Amino acid sequence: MYTTILLQTGGGSSLTSMLPFLLMFVVIYFFMIRPQMKKAKNEKAFQSSIAKGNKIVTSSGIHGKIVDIVDSDNTVIVETGAGKIKFERSAISMDLSKKYSAPADKK
Template sequence: MDSGSLASMLPFLAMILVLYFFMIRPQMQRQKKEKAFQAEIKKGAKVITASGIHGKIVEINATDNTITLETGAGKIKFERSAISMELSKKYLAPAKK
């Protein structure tokens, strides 16, 4: 390789690095946090599903990886992966300045 071909590849390599640090890496960190949250949810926690349903966890079934939520419409069974966030964490987080 001569220096001309290396110099022409430099912008392409820089673009790949920028793509990794601004898109791929943050998404991987977000997925890791979400997986850890879903593993640590407990009975009695108020949560929000990915589809926006608010409810309280009344049962966790480890064998088929589902949870039962008590909502205003009654009890609904969801996959554990459908839980998006804990309600108390969303509303009790300190305000950003």
């Protein structure tokens, strides 16, 4: 009975039969999981580097300037053309102050 089961499995070692699954896991890790973890780490570092006076864009597309940072409830107060609005730090998607503070490349 054991010989028939062994013959049905191909008689090879368990490592060679598991190799395709291990390779699939490695590919998934390097192409999906690792970049997502790196992106989350960069996003967290960006949110902690937000400071007063930065010109920002929120995830909903509102442009403004940070007037105050309230650390106790993890919010920022953004001054826009319509007035002052309170946002969560996680709602800020881009910092424009670094983009516009760099000198323009003239040719």
